[in-house]
Amino acid sequence: MIVFESVTKKYSANIIAVEDITFSVSDGEFLFVVGPSGAGKSTIIRLLIREELPTSGSIKFGGFDIVKLKPSGLPHLRREIGVIFQDFKLLPAKTVYENIAFAMEVAGKASSEIKKSVDYMLELVDLTPKMKSFTHQLSGGEKQRTAIARAMINDPQVLVADEPTGNLDPSMQWDIIQLLNKINNWGTTIIMATHASDVVNSLQKRVIAIEGGKLVRDARGGYSG
Amino acid sequence: MILSMQRILKTAYQHIVRNMKLSLASVLIMALTFLISSIFLIALFGANLILTYFEGQSQIIVFFNPDTVTTAYIQQVENAVMAENLPVHITEISKEEAYKIFVSYLNQQTPAISQSVNENKLPPSIEVRTTNIDDLEKVATLLYSYQAKSNSIDNILYYKNVENFLNEFIKVIRLAAIVFISFLGSISVLIVWITIGIALNSHADDIEVMQLVGGTKIYIETPYILEGAIYGITGAIASSVIVAIVYEVITHFYTSVYASLTSYFRGIPTPHITFILIFLIVLGEAVLGALIGAIGSYLAIRSKLR
Numbered sequence: 001m002i003v004f005e006s007v008t009k010k011y012s013a014n015i016i017a018v019e020d021i022t023f024s025v026s027d028g029e030f031l032f033v034v035g036p037s038g039a040g041k042s043t044i045i046r047l048l049i050r051e052e053l054p055t056s057g058s059i060k061f062g063g064f065d066i067v068k069l070k071p072s073g074l075p076h077l078r079r080e081i082g083v084i085f086q087d088f089k090l091l092p093a094k095t096v097y098e099n100i101a102f103a104m105e106v107a108g109k110a111s112s113e114i115k116k117s118v119d120y121m122l123e124l125v126d127l128t129p130k131m132k133s134f135t136h137q138l139s140g141g142e143k144q145r146t147a148i149a150r151a152m153i154n155d156p157q158v159l160v161a162d163e164p165t166g167n168l169d170p171s172m173q174w175d176i177i178q179l180l181n182k183i184n185n186w187g188t189t190i191i192m193a194t195h196a197s198d199v200v201n202s203l204q205k206r207v208i209a210i211e212g213g214k215l216v217r218d219a220r221g222g223y224s225g
Numbered sequence: 226m227i228l229s230m231q232r233i234l235k236t237a238y239q240h241i242v243r244n245m246k247l248s249l250a251s252v253l254i255m256a257l258t259f260l261i262s263s264i265f266l267i268a269l270f271g272a273n274l275i276l277t278y279f280e281g282q283s284q285i286i287v288f289f290n291p292d293t294v295t296t297a298y299i300q301q302v303e304n305a306v307m308a309e310n311l312p313v314h315i316t317e318i319s320k321e322e323a324y325k326i327f328v329s330y331l332n333q334q335t336p337a338i339s340q341s342v343n344e345n346k347l348p349p350s351i352e353v354r355t356t357n358i359d360d361l362e363k364v365a366t367l368l369y370s371y372q373a374k375s376n377s378i379d380n381i382l383y384y385k386n387v388e389n390f391l392n393e394f395i396k397v398i399r400l401a402a403i404v405f406i407s408f409l410g411s412i413s414v415l416i417v418w419i420t421i422g423i424a425l426n427s428h429a430d431d432i433e434v435m436q437l438v439g440g441t442k443i444y445i446e447t448p449y450i451l452e453g454a455i456y457g458i459t460g461a462i463a464s465s466v467i468v469a470i471v472y473e474v475i476t477h478f479y480t481s482v483y484a485s486l487t488s489y490f491r492g493i494p495t496p497h498i499t500f501i502l503i504f505l506i507v508l509g510e511a512v513l514g515a516l517i518g519a520i521g522s523y524l525a526i527r528s529k530l531r
Contacts, residue, residue, distance in 0.1 A: 049437070106438050106441075107439055
């Protein structure tokens with residue numbers, strides 16, 4: 001369960017990223033966060049993974065009080081929340097296999113466990129034939145699937161996706177959405193920030209709409225209600 | 226734990242290899258720092274040896290009037306010096322002993338003259354030595370006061386200027402060593418800071434991803450701290466090797482230079498250089514190098530990581 005309660009993030013008196021946002025996300029839910037560019041979608045994602053702290057309000061996730069979380073607790077939070085980005089954030093000097101394994105190495109997992117999990121995850125995202133490829137040898141869709149595999153490798157409770165289809169052509173977009181839907185069906189909570197209305201309309205999941213930093217709609221359905 | 230250590234070591238190794246030119250520059254700067262520091266330390270150590278030797282040799286010689294002085298008066302002066310409770314050593318030289326020393330000296334130089342020397346004309350004397358130059362000053366003051374009150378003291382030999390010069394010389398060397406070593410140490414920290422900072426910039430994406438996937442602070446920071454420490458250790462060992470090579474070259478290939486140097490400082494005890502002493506010096510420098518490198522790296526990481 002994720003709970004945002006009266007969350008406000010101000011960068012200055014005039015620059016308000018989000019204002020008095022309150023919503024909750026149940027375990028296993030698929031939530032779209034929609035809105036135009038600059039509405040505050042990415043800020044919500046950054047607040048959730050504690051890349052930023054709110055100016056006021058509280059954010060809770062499972063046993064974590066994200067606002068009060070000590071820096072030493074941050075790695076534990078980040079292992080429970082997988083993240084994927086529009087620009088993939090893959091490491092160009094590493095192969096597909098190494099990029100995925102990296103997340104487990106960081107978590108201090110044993111080499112045998114890493115190999116087993118990465119092999120399984122590669123199969124899941126259909127990248128086994130590309131496991132030795134470097135990121136510049138991949139298509140946009142393959143890069144995003146690698147990023148999803150890396151985000152999922154530590155078996156997080158939540159997968160957060162910030163515009164994951166923003167850099168992809170329509171056919172690849174759909175691949176990624178299907179993959180995210182599949183992951184959600186296995187029980188992982190998905191929070192996806194997007195302004196791709198066709199994607200939101202096709203899935204008919206819960207949508208919260210942000211405009212000018214304020215939550216203007218929270219309902220199941222399409223992009224515009 | 227062992228697994229994490231292996232990965233940290235592997236990452237540190239990769240950083241060094243992938244930034245080979247920067248790594249080399251850092252090691253050379255560290256080596257230069259330690260080399261100059263070593264030269265200063267050797268100079269300081271040598272100067273201390275010389276000072277200790279001269280402090281041991283420092284003395285005041287009091288020549289008494291052979292016509293008027295009595296044994297009782299000499300004893301009185303000695304007692305007064307001893308009453309100061311300073312670590313002094315007094316050697317009394319009687320007229321007869323002075324005669325023997327003088328004749329022996331003349332026999333070596335001009336034997337013909339030694340026959341004409343009269344024993345009674347040579348003054349008895351006392352030599353006062355201290356282990357500390359500053360104490361000698363107090364003794365000199367006391368003896369001058371005795372000389373002022375009595376005509377039994379003919380002359381007091383006290384080379385105050387020489388002692389002062391030695392003292393000042395050592396102080397300057399000590400100060401210069403401290404200033405230079407601190408200065409060079411600071412430069413080394415800065416160089417490692419910059420080097421690691423550049424390496425951190427080139428690894429900014431890796432670090433961001435590590436943070437996003439839940440890398441602990443230790444996992445992220447330790448390879449960089451280790452990298453700096455390795456630069457320091459390598460630099461320190463390289464400098465020790467250079468010093469050892471220079472020492473070997475001077476003592477074995479330029480024997481005439483070494484011989485003239487040692488004859489110039491004849492009488493000054495040379496330290497006994499053992500394998501354990503060399504090992505301890507190299508170890509000490511390596512530890513110091515590791516510390517400087519690690520501090521430089523830590524500062525770089527602190528300024529780059531949120």
